[in-house]
Amino acid sequence: xxxxxxxxxxxxxxxxxxxxxxxxxxxxxxxxxxxxxxxxxxxxxxxxxxxxxxxxxxxxxxxxxxxxxxxxxxxxxxxxxxxxxxxxxxxxxxxxxxxxxxxxxxxxxxxxxxxxxxxxxxxxxxxxxxxxxxxxxxxxxxxxxxxxxxxxxxxxxxxxxxxxxxxxxxxxxxxxxxxxxxxxxxxxxxxxxxxxxxxxxxxxxxxxxxxxxxxxxxxxxxxxxxxxxxxxxxxxxxxxxxxxxxxxxxxxxxxxxxxxxxxxxxxxxxxxxxxxxxxxxxxxxxxxxxxxxxxxxxxxxxxxx
Amino acid sequence: xxxxxxxxxxxxxxxxxxxxxxxxxxxxxxxxxxxxxxxxxxxxxxxxxxxxxxxxxxxxxxxxxxxxxxxxxxxxxxxxxxxxxxxxxxxxxxxxxxxxxxxxxxxxxxxxxxxxxxxxxxxxxxxxxxxxxxxxxxxxxxxxxxxxxxxxxxxxxxxxxxxxxxxxxxxxxxxxxxxxxxxxxxxxxxxxxxxxxxxxxxxxxxxxxxxxxxxxxxxxxxxxxxxxxxxxxxxxxxxxxxxxxxxxxxxxxxxxxxxxxxxxxxxxxxxxxxxxxxxxxxxxxxxxxxxxxxxxxxxxxxxxxxxxxxxxxxxxxxxxxxxxxxxxxxxxxxxxxxxxxxxxxxxxxxxxxxxxxxxxxxxxxxxxxxxxxxxxxxxxxxxxxxxxxxxxxxxxxxxxxxxxxxxxxxxxxxxxxxxxxxxxxxxxxxxxxxxxxxxxxxxxxxxxxxxxxxxxxxxxxxxxxxxxxxxxxxxxxxxxxx
Numbered sequence: 001x002x003x004x005x006x007x008x009x010x011x012x013x014x015x016x017x018x019x020x021x022x023x024x025x026x027x028x029x030x031x032x033x034x035x036x037x038x039x040x041x042x043x044x045x046x047x048x049x050x051x052x053x054x055x056x057x058x059x060x061x062x063x064x065x066x067x068x069x070x071x072x073x074x075x076x077x078x079x080x081x082x083x084x085x086x087x088x089x090x091x092x093x094x095x096x097x098x099x100x101x102x103x104x105x106x107x108x109x110x111x112x113x114x115x116x117x118x119x120x121x122x123x124x125x126x127x128x129x130x131x132x133x134x135x136x137x138x139x140x141x142x143x144x145x146x147x148x149x150x151x152x153x154x155x156x157x158x159x160x161x162x163x164x165x166x167x168x169x170x171x172x173x174x175x176x177x178x179x180x181x182x183x184x185x186x187x188x189x190x191x192x193x194x195x196x197x198x199x200x201x202x203x204x205x206x207x208x209x210x211x212x213x214x215x216x217x218x219x220x221x222x223x224x225x226x227x228x229x230x231x232x233x234x235x236x237x238x239x240x241x242x243x244x245x246x247x248x249x250x251x252x253x254x255x256x257x258x259x260x261x262x263x264x265x266x267x268x269x270x271x272x273x274x275x276x277x278x279x280x281x282x283x284x285x286x287x288x289x290x291x292x293x294x295x296x297x298x299x300x301x302x303x304x305x
Numbered sequence: 306x307x308x309x310x311x312x313x314x315x316x317x318x319x320x321x322x323x324x325x326x327x328x329x330x331x332x333x334x335x336x337x338x339x340x341x342x343x344x345x346x347x348x349x350x351x352x353x354x355x356x357x358x359x360x361x362x363x364x365x366x367x368x369x370x371x372x373x374x375x376x377x378x379x380x381x382x383x384x385x386x387x388x389x390x391x392x393x394x395x396x397x398x399x400x401x402x403x404x405x406x407x408x409x410x411x412x413x414x415x416x417x418x419x420x421x422x423x424x425x426x427x428x429x430x431x432x433x434x435x436x437x438x439x440x441x442x443x444x445x446x447x448x449x450x451x452x453x454x455x456x457x458x459x460x461x462x463x464x465x466x467x468x469x470x471x472x473x474x475x476x477x478x479x480x481x482x483x484x485x486x487x488x489x490x491x492x493x494x495x496x497x498x499x500x501x502x503x504x505x506x507x508x509x510x511x512x513x514x515x516x517x518x519x520x521x522x523x524x525x526x527x528x529x530x531x532x533x534x535x536x537x538x539x540x541x542x543x544x545x546x547x548x549x550x551x552x553x554x555x556x557x558x559x560x561x562x563x564x565x566x567x568x569x570x571x572x573x574x575x576x577x578x579x580x581x582x583x584x585x586x587x588x589x590x591x592x593x594x595x596x597x598x599x600x601x602x603x604x605x606x607x608x609x610x611x612x613x614x615x616x617x618x619x620x621x622x623x624x625x626x627x628x629x630x631x632x633x634x635x636x637x638x639x640x641x642x643x644x645x646x647x648x649x650x651x652x653x654x655x656x657x658x659x660x661x662x663x664x665x666x667x668x669x670x671x672x673x674x675x676x677x678x679x680x681x682x683x684x685x686x687x688x689x690x691x692x693x694x695x696x697x698x699x700x701x702x703x704x705x706x707x708x709x710x711x712x713x714x715x716x717x718x719x720x721x722x723x724x725x726x727x728x729x730x731x732x733x734x735x736x737x738x739x740x741x742x743x744x745x746x747x748x749x750x751x752x753x754x755x756x757x758x759x760x761x762x763x764x765x766x767x768x769x770x771x772x773x774x775x776x777x778x779x780x781x782x783x784x785x786x787x
Contacts, residue, residue: 105758118760128786139785160783167752168402168452191404192751195787253386254394 138199141233142240146264161261166194166268175274180204190272201271205242205278206235209289217300226301227289242278243267398445399452400436405750407455416507419461419500420469426742430458431503438506441555443516444499450778454750459500460743460774464732468497469504471728472667476616482667483656485624485724487687488732491775494671495622497732501669505618510666511557511607513549515621515652519676521545522643524632531597531647539647540633546596546648550603554587560615561587567609570602577602597647604651610663617666619655624670625677627653628720644719657723682717685709686724694729734772737762743774744781753781 101108107119127133135143139159147155171188174180181204190197209227217224230238243264250263270276295301412418414429431439436457439445451457468484475482486494498514505512520526526545530538554561561584570577575589583606590599607614621627627649630640643649654660655668672687685707692706709716735743741762747753755761769777 105760118763135785143785156785157783159785163785163787164453164783167404168399170403193754193787251383253390255391256395259394 136195136199138202138236139195141236142198142202145237145240145244157257158261158264161258162265162268163194163198165262165265166197167191169265169269172269172272174272178204178274178279180272187272197272198268201268202236202239202243205271205276205282206230206239207282207285208235209285210234210238211285211288211292214301214304217298224295224298224301225288225292226295226298227293239278239282242281243271243276246270246276246278396447398440398447400440400445400457401451401455402453403455405453405455405752408458408746408749410749411456411458411746414459414503414507416504419465419504419507420473421461422466424461425463425466426461426739428458428460428742428746430456435503435506438512438556439499439502441552442502442512442514443552444495444502444514446495449496450782453752453782458746459496459503460735460739460746461500462493462497462735462739464497464730465500468501468669468730472501472504472618475667476665479663479665481655481658481660481662481665482669483658483727484667484669485656485687485690485727485729486669486671486732487691487729488672488674489734489770489773490674491773491779492732492734493774494673494732496774498620498622498669498671501667502618502620505616505667506556508616509560510616510618511560511614512618512620513553514556514618515549515648518621518623518626518649521646521649522626522629522631522633527593528633528646530636537642537645538635539645539650540641541597541647543593543596546600547590547593549648550587550590550596550600553603554584558584564606564614566606567612568606572598573602574599583607600648608660608663610661612663614663616664617662618669619652619666620669620671621652622671623673623677625672625680625683628680628683628717628723629678642719644723653723656727658726680717680720681713681715682720683724685716686721687729690724690727690729691731734770735774735777736772737766740766740772740777743777747781754787 098108110119121129128135133140143155143159144152146158169191171191174187180200184200184204185193185196190200207230209229211225212228213223213225215221215223247263247267250267252259252263254262267276271278296305408428411428411430413432414435418424418429445451445457471482471484486497488494502512502514515521521542526542528540528542531541562582564583565580566577566583566586567579569579570586573586573589574591574595577586577589583603586603586606587599590596607617627643629643631643631646633641633646635641644653652668652670656670672683689706692704695704697703741757744753744757744762744765748755748757765777765781766772768780769775
């Protein structure tokens, strides 16, 4: 359904022209009060591109249209009356157009936005307007971890289904023994903000360290295990890979394209509720990290690091 | 110098001396590796294949060398899902989401809502009783987004009012509106069918809905020839018939309890006499056997002339599936045309205008573009009807309706005959005003986390193929950017 009012013609009327505008009567007080700036913008008719309004070349005879020559001559008074009536009608229409635009949420009186339907974006552009960063950073990263055979579009669709599953499932019941990451919103706020839901789940089970093995340094060819800190991205990656491992082990109860996303989403809910085995993995890595931190004092390791 | 290869068979002798003059068979059993110097002939005869060799996980690549591929660690994951459980998951229909906020301005649908022109662009929710009726006829589909909102609600579109207006007009004149809904993929044809059904239920019509025409023709239900039909032989699908009868009963229970039979039906499994409610007639179908005769009796009762009967809505989704040869075979192993299946024939006869409903009604069919077969005759017929429907301005010539391609053989006369006089309604893209109303509803439900202004509406409208409703839903509701 096309809009009832043609916006394009309204903006066309906004353009300021060097050719003298026809003398216009002042707007009625009511409209002028509603639209204070309107009086400052002269209404100019576009004589060459506007073929809808009937022409009357009252004040500039130089660029007269051939059609007016053919028209029967009218008395001067008659012409003035018809002109003022028509002007009045046009102005009313114009004012109504502006009001309609304001109702749409546009700013029709902003001089800076002239010629731009939705105005100019403010600079610098926010990162989400860049094609490579259009998604949340966690979303972008874990969607690629979901991907199989390079099918990113399918992974994105799966991710959208995961988010929709989180949106439709009841708020999680938290387990006090498995505290979420500090700053996580209350559980009843999570479902309607599924991106945060997912982020909270992943960040809560993300390990702080990984265990590196230095071959032969422990003597007798044994590995010397040394904890190494992880960056935020690495931590999330590890956590989500663990979650995907748990998903692989989950039983598939149904079929169809929603099955895999449902399993992932159920695992994420299990993580937030503290039921998932991923928490144990994290605890194990942290325990090993604490146990092996003394190995950081090994001279060779010191030299290496 | 002698050649190292045997000139007769190009086989390479494994021991130069031993094979002089003796042709070594190429396919002789070789147990030793090819580089071994042991004479092949001296080797022990090959052992019979051991059980290990027959194991599929072990592949023999070369004699004496095995490459084993370890089987993945298969865990015992409890008992497998029961038969039908996996499909039930796929087909599960959820109609509410307790997390979504209720939208204060959404009103409940009433009998006159869908035909009220002033309500175009507004959202109405389906009352619980209607939900049950629509569930019974499988009008909801799992791919639609009912499950995201607090209450199942629907947008009243311009086309909705047009469609229901046609239905009402037909009933006023005691005629049958015969309409085919056409349009792009996910443009809302099935939802339009759901709205037509809702209108019918709320206005006390009898609704008979075939949720998926595919089920009738893809060879998935039992079929049998109907006795005493020849040239052409007709076929009945009793299991499908029973299912259909049960859905009719569940959906139209209240009205059927009030309608009384006008003739005796002695041929049914249970004897039905005059002045018995039609509900008991349907209840006569307890098993698949006899379901077709019960359905026939019901159909003749509903169409009994001279009695006060409610209007009838006969609707079908995925129309192209019944416009081709079915997957069923006759006794002589020829393919059966879909129109020779009795249930399909009942629908096509009504669509072609050969059945007269006593109090009028409507026959509405929706095409489908995603999973539907391409039926050249149907496409041509719909295009022709559309060309004929164009209102010609005075003084201008009417556009020529398209004609058959003379070099193409795949046309079907029967299909074109059925669609000769139907009305085609295109379910088009929605306008920005409707889009805005819809997006405000999404935002108020808490599912679209943004301010709905002209720019956002325009963005989603454009992303959704300039107002294809399903694409807009995909762009706004099925996205990673929430």
